[in-house]
Amino acid sequence: MHRLRHLSLLLLLSVLALPVLVSPPLTAPAAAAEQSFDAWLAEFRIRAQSEGIEAATLDRAFAGVQPIPRVIELDRRQPEFVLSFWRYLGNAVTPERIAQGQALLREHEILLSQVERTYGVQARFLVAFWGLETNYGATFGSFPVIGALSTLAWDGRRQAFFETQLLDALRIIQAGDIEPGRMEGSWAGAMGHLQFIPSTFTGHAVDGDGDGRRDIWGSLPDVFTSAANYLSTLGWKGDETWGREVLLPEGFDYDLVSIATLPETRKSLADWTALGVRSADGSALPRVDIEGGLILPAGAEGPAFLVYENYRHILSWNRSILYAVAVGHLADRLVGLPEFTAQAPADQRRLAVEEVKEIQRRLAQLGFDVGEADGRVGPQTRNAIRAFQASAGLPSDAFASPALLEELRRRS
Template sequence: MAARYRRFPRAVIAGLAGLAAVMGAGVGDARSAGPDFAAWLTDLRAEAAGKGISENTLDAALKGVEPIERVVELDRRQPEFTRTFWTYLERRVTPERVERGRDLLSKHRDLLARVQAEFGVQPRYLVAFWGLETNFGDYLGDFPVVGSLATLAYDERRSDFFRAQLLDALRIVDEGHIEADRMKGSWAGAMGHMQFIPSTFVNNAVDATGDGQKDIWNSLPDAFASAANYLSNVGWKGDEIWGREVRLPQGFDWSLAGLEVRKPIAEWAAMDVRRANGNPLPKADMEGSIVVPQGHAGPAFLVYDNFRAILRWNRSISYAIAVGHLADRIVGLPPLQNGRDVSNEPLSRDQTKEMQRLLNTLGFDAGKPDGLPGPQTRAAIRRFQDSLGRPSDGYPSPALLESLRKRAQSG
C-alpha cells in the first residue's frame, strides 16, 4: 500500500500502538465526547464543499454513510505475537507466487517496458509490488472506501489523518475517476491493484491510457504507471537494484548494522562483507546499509537507495525485503542462502512488554512498555547485549528475554 497508514504503520497498519485501552470499543465509545455522527458528517460535508467538491458528488458519496463497526474492530485488532522475518517472508514469497509472477512478467512485458521507459522502474519490481499488495489483482478489497474513511475520520484517535484521506477520496470521485459506489478498497482506505491510499492517488496516479480516468482498479496501464510514478517521485533509481543478501565476517561490529549507518560498497568490502555465496561484493559507486531482520544468526542484507524507496511505500523492513526478494526470484535469482536455521520462535506482545520492563529495571531505557519493539527498545537491547559481551544486533527474542529474567533474578 503506497504511503499507507498501517503498520508503522501500510502498510501500513503500523500505527496501532496504544490501542489496548480502547480494544473492543465501538465508534460511539471512541467518539463519546464529540458530536454525533450526523452532525460530524454535516460539518465534513461543508468542509468538502468549501474545497470545491460538487453537491452532486457529495450527495452520491455521502448518502446513507454510517460508521462501519467491522472497520473499528479491524483498526483495534492487535496480533498476539510479533511475526518473525522468516515467517513473514515464507508467507509472502511462495513458490506459487514466484511462478505466477514470472508468467505475468512475460504476459505484460510490453506494457511494463513502456512504463519503465517513462518512469525508470524495472518491470520485476512493479510485478513484485503487485503480488504482495493484491496477489496480482486477486483481491482489491471490498470495503466501501468512503464509508471506511468516514468511520476512521470520525474516530478521534487519528481523525486528522483519515479526514484528509476522506476529502481526497471525495475529490477522486468528483474528478470522475470512479463512481462513489464502485470505490472499494481495504478497511483502511487503500485502493486498487497497488493499494494506494487517496492522498497517494491524488499526488501520483496516472492516466496512462488517455481516457480521462486514472483507473487504478480496472486498468493495468494506469495501475503500473501510477506505481512507477510514485516510486520515481520518492527517489527510485532505475539503474540500481534494491540490495542483496550478504555474508558478514567473523567479529563483525554489530554497531554498524542498521539503516542509520551508510557506507560505500568498497568500505563494506574492505571489512570482508561478501555476497551470500562467498564471492566479493561488486565494484560499484553506491552506498548501502547492513540490515539483519532476524538478528545476528539470521540472514543479513546490504541494502541500497531503492530499498529506502520501498520503505517510503511501506515502512516495514520485512515488507521491503520481501518486495526485493520476490522481484529477484521472479527473474530467476536463487532463494536466500543463509540464516535459515535461526530460532524462529516469536515473542508475544505480553512477553515484549515484560522484556521492556526488565530492560528498564536493569537500567537500559526501553521507554514505556507497549509490546512494540521500536527503535528505543532495540537500542536498549543493544546496550544490554553489549553488557553481556554478545553480538549487539538489537534483536528481541525469547532467548534474550530469558537472559533478562536471569539477570534480574541475580540482582
C-alpha cells in the same frame, strides 16, 4: 502507500481483504462521544464544500453511508505476536506467487517495458509490489472506501489524517475516475491493484490508457504507470537493485548494523568490503560507487543484507523492514535469482507482545532506557537491547528474541 502507508497497511494482506462482518451496534468512540456520526458528517460536508467538493458529489458519495463497526474493530485491534522475519517471508514470497508473477511478467511484457522506459522503474519491481499488495489483484479489499474513511474520520483517533484522505477520495469521485459504488478497498482506505491511499492517488495516479480516467481498479496501464510515476517521483534508481544478502566476517562489529527502519549507518561498498563483508556466495561485493546500510531483520543468527537507495523508496510505500525485504526478494526471484543462502531455523517461535513487554520491563530494571513498556520493538528498545548485549558480552545485534528473554530472566 506510502505513505503513512501507512501504519494501517502494515497488516497482512489477508487482513486487508476481510469482508464487512456483522458486529454488535457501534458505540460512539471516545474522541467523538459527544458528536453523533450524522452531526460529524454535516460539519464535514460544510468543510468539503469549502474545499471545492460539489454538493452533487457529496450526495452521491455519502448516499446511505453509515459508520462500519468492523473498521473500528480492525483499527483498534492489538497484535498478539511480533511478526518474525521467516514467517513473514514464507507467507509473502511463495513458490506460487513467484510462478504467477513470472507468468504475468511475460504476459504484460510490452506494457511493462514501455512503462520502464518512460519512468525508469524496473518491471520486476512493479510486479513484486503488485504481488505483495493484492496478490496480483486477487484481494483488493471489500470495504466501501467512503464508508471506511468516514468511519475512521468520525472515530477521532486519527481524525485529521483520515479527513484529509476522505477529501481526496471525494476529489477522485468528482474527477470522474471512479463511481462511489466501485470504490472499494481495505478497511483503512487503500485502493486498487496496488493499494494506493487517496492522497497518493491524487498526487501520482496517471491515465495510462488514455481513456480520460485514472482507473487503478480495472486498467493495468493505469496501475503500472501510476505506480512507476510514484516511485520515480521518490527518486527510484532504475539502474540499481534494492540490496543483496551478504556474509559477515568472524568478529564483525555489530554496532555497524542499523537499528532504525531507515538505515542510519551507510557506507560505500568499498568500505564494507574493507570490513570483510562479502556477497552471499562468498564472492567480493560489486565494485560500484553506491552506498548501503546493513540490516539484520532476524538478528545475528539470520541473514544479513546490504540495502541501497531503492530499499529506502520501498519503505516509502510501506514503512516495514520485513515488507521492504520481501518486495526486493520477490522481485529478484521473478527474474530467476536464487533463494537466500541463510536458512530458516527449525524453531521459529514468535515472541508474544506480552513477552516483548517483559523484555522491556527487565531491561528497565537493569537500568537500560526502553521508554514505555509497550510491546513494540522500536529504535529505543533496540538501543537498550544493544547496550545490554554489549555489557553482557553478547553479539550486539539489537534483536529481540526468545533467547534474549531467557538471558534476561537468568539475570533477574
